[in-house]
Amino acid sequence: MKWIRAAALLMSILVLSSxxxxxxxxxxxxxxxxxxxxxxxxxxxxxxxxxxxxTTGSQSGAVTTTTTTGSTTEETTTTPPILTQKPKDAxxxxxxxxxxxxxxxxxxxxxxxxxxxxxxxSKVVTDQTGTFEIAVEYCFEGAQYAHALSYTVVxxxxxxxxxxxxxxxxxxxxxxxxxxxxGYADQYDRKPVLTYTGMVNTGVCGxxxxxxxxxxxxxxxxxWDLTIKVVEKLPSGGGGNSSSLSFDTLIQNYAAENVCFGxxxxxxxxxxxxxxxxxxxxxxxxMRIGYFYDDIAMDEYYLRNMEKARAAGLKVGVYLYTRAxxxxxxRENVRWIAKQLNGQQLDFPxxxxxxxxxxxxxxxxxxxDLNALFVLFAKELEAHGYSAMLYSSKFPLETFxxxxxxxxxxxxxxxxxxxxxxxxxxxxxxCTGRIPGISGAVDLxxxxxxxxxxxxxx
Numbered sequence: 001m002k003w004i005r006a007a008a009l010l011m012s013i014l015v016l017s018s019x020x021x022x023x024x025x026x027x028x029x030x031x032x033x034x035x036x037x038x039x040x041x042x043x044x045x046x047x048x049x050x051x052x053x054x055t056t057g058s059q060s061g062a063v064t065t066t067t068t069t070g071s072t073t074e075e076t077t078t079t080p081p082i083l084t085q086k087p088k089d090a091x092x093x094x095x096x097x098x099x100x101x102x103x104x105x106x107x108x109x110x111x112x113x114x115x116x117x118x119x120x121x122s123k124v125v126t127d128q129t130g131t132f133e134i135a136v137e138y139c140f141e142g143a144q145y146a147h148a149l150s151y152t153v154v155x156x157x158x159x160x161x162x163x164x165x166x167x168x169x170x171x172x173x174x175x176x177x178x179x180x181x182x183g184y185a186d187q188y189d190r191k192p193v194l195t196y197t198g199m200v201n202t203g204v205c206g207x208x209x210x211x212x213x214x215x216x217x218x219x220x221x222x223x224w225d226l227t228i229k230v231v232e233k234l235p236s237g238g239g240g241n242s243s244s245l246s247f248d249t250l251i252q253n254y255a256a257e258n259v260c261f262g263x264x265x266x267x268x269x270x271x272x273x274x275x276x277x278x279x280x281x282x283x284x285x286x287m288r289i290g291y292f293y294d295d296i297a298m299d300e301y302y303l304r305n306m307e308k309a310r311a312a313g314l315k316v317g318v319y320l321y322t323r324a325x326x327x328x329x330x331r332e333n334v335r336w337i338a339k340q341l342n343g344q345q346l347d348f349p350x351x352x353x354x355x356x357x358x359x360x361x362x363x364x365x366x367x368x369d370l371n372a373l374f375v376l377f378a379k380e381l382e383a384h385g386y387s388a389m390l391y392s393s394k395f396p397l398e399t400f401x402x403x404x405x406x407x408x409x410x411x412x413x414x415x416x417x418x419x420x421x422x423x424x425x426x427x428x429x430x431c432t433g434r435i436p437g438i439s440g441a442v443d444l445x446x447x448x449x450x451x452x453x454x455x456x457x458x
Contacts, residue, residue: 104126155218166226269438287317325369
């Protein structure tokens with residue numbers, strides 16, 4: 001019987017070992033004669049110990065030993081100490097510096113090491129520049145350690161030039177403020193400083209070359225040349241490419257598998273005959289639901305456009321033209337959209353249309369800020385049962401917006417063949433299109449349904 005009791009008791013003993021060390025425990029049983037049983041085990045960290053009384057033992061390397069002699073039971077729990085000084089032979093150091101807003105884990109921050117990291121998946125905070133500390137926990141040569149590790153976050157990215165001005169025409173006698181003619185942004189600094197060298201005499205007609213510079217708080221600078229022309233009379237606007245593309249030609253030139261064609265509209269198209277639009281081969285229409293400058297307002301033709309487009313059997317989506325530059329404004333935008341839609345099902349994600357890059361600095365945002373606002377827009381929409389899509393032209397998509405992996409992109413690039421290399425599901429390829437049912441120009445779009453299927457069912 002004593003061997004049966006010993007075997008049963010051995011099955012119930014689980015001995016924890018800290019950082020892979022082997023611990024021994026002895027059990028003395030009293031019966032017809034004494035029997036001593038010694039167990040040895042290597043147990044993974046964070047396992048639980050079941051004692052002979054059936055209670056839960058300690059975690060994180062603690063060792064529980066139960067000794068029974070006669071009718072007396074004694075239980076002892078020993079927790080190995082956690083050391084706070086880095087051992088001499090341990091290889092454990094952070095990268096020299098980390099670029100601001102870089103997403104990385106503690107394991108990636110450290111890189112090569114000869115220790116066993118216990119919290120290597122911890123996220124490293126990189127949303128501010130400076131020197132910081134992060135707690136690091138690890139095992140080395142059988143002992144457990146925990147202490148702080150210093151790391152430095154830096155901004156080494158020069159400001160982004162969004163509108164260089166190039167040639168600025170200024171009427172004789174007018175005040176000259178370079179800030180009004182250029183646009184720029186910085187990845188981190190919300191208020192980079194614009195300066196220029198050179199002389200501009202607005203009282204005398206002539207050509208004045210200057211060199212402009214935008215410098216951020218970390219000392220990174222972008223420098224470029226531009227020309228100021230002081231004239232008696234400003235040149236008239238207009239010009240540009242006025243050629244139009246018919247919807248028939250669009251279909252003929254771009255018809256392919258997993259492709260369908262549509263338009264986007266607003267009050268600028270005025271009254272629309274959506275039945276004629278449908279007959280022309282159009283599959284969908286994205287309409288402006290509203291616009292936000294200082295206040296939000298509904299597009300004057302939105303309600304009739306939505307009603308008539310649905311009645312014609314067209315698939316529908318909406319976009320909001322916005323200049324929101326705070327989290328509060330984005331949340332306000334989304335609440336307003338959700339209220340107008342009132343649970344209506346759409347055939348496309350709701351589109352975030354932010355285009356005010358020509359004098360971006362006036363909003364006192366960083367590049368990161370606006371990217372974060374789009375993500376907030378998307379998350380807030382999800383809470384109301386809708387998804388989001390980003391609309392932008394080629395240059396901001398290549399230079400300003402972060403690569404989109406979670407949300408679809410609607411690319412605007414007015415050309416016969418786009419050379420944009422990023423991911424997109426829809427291409428706005430003309431703003432001078434013509435289609436039966438609309439008297440003036442309209443934007444023409446190509447939807448790639450196989451790409452869109454990753455995000456919604458087109």
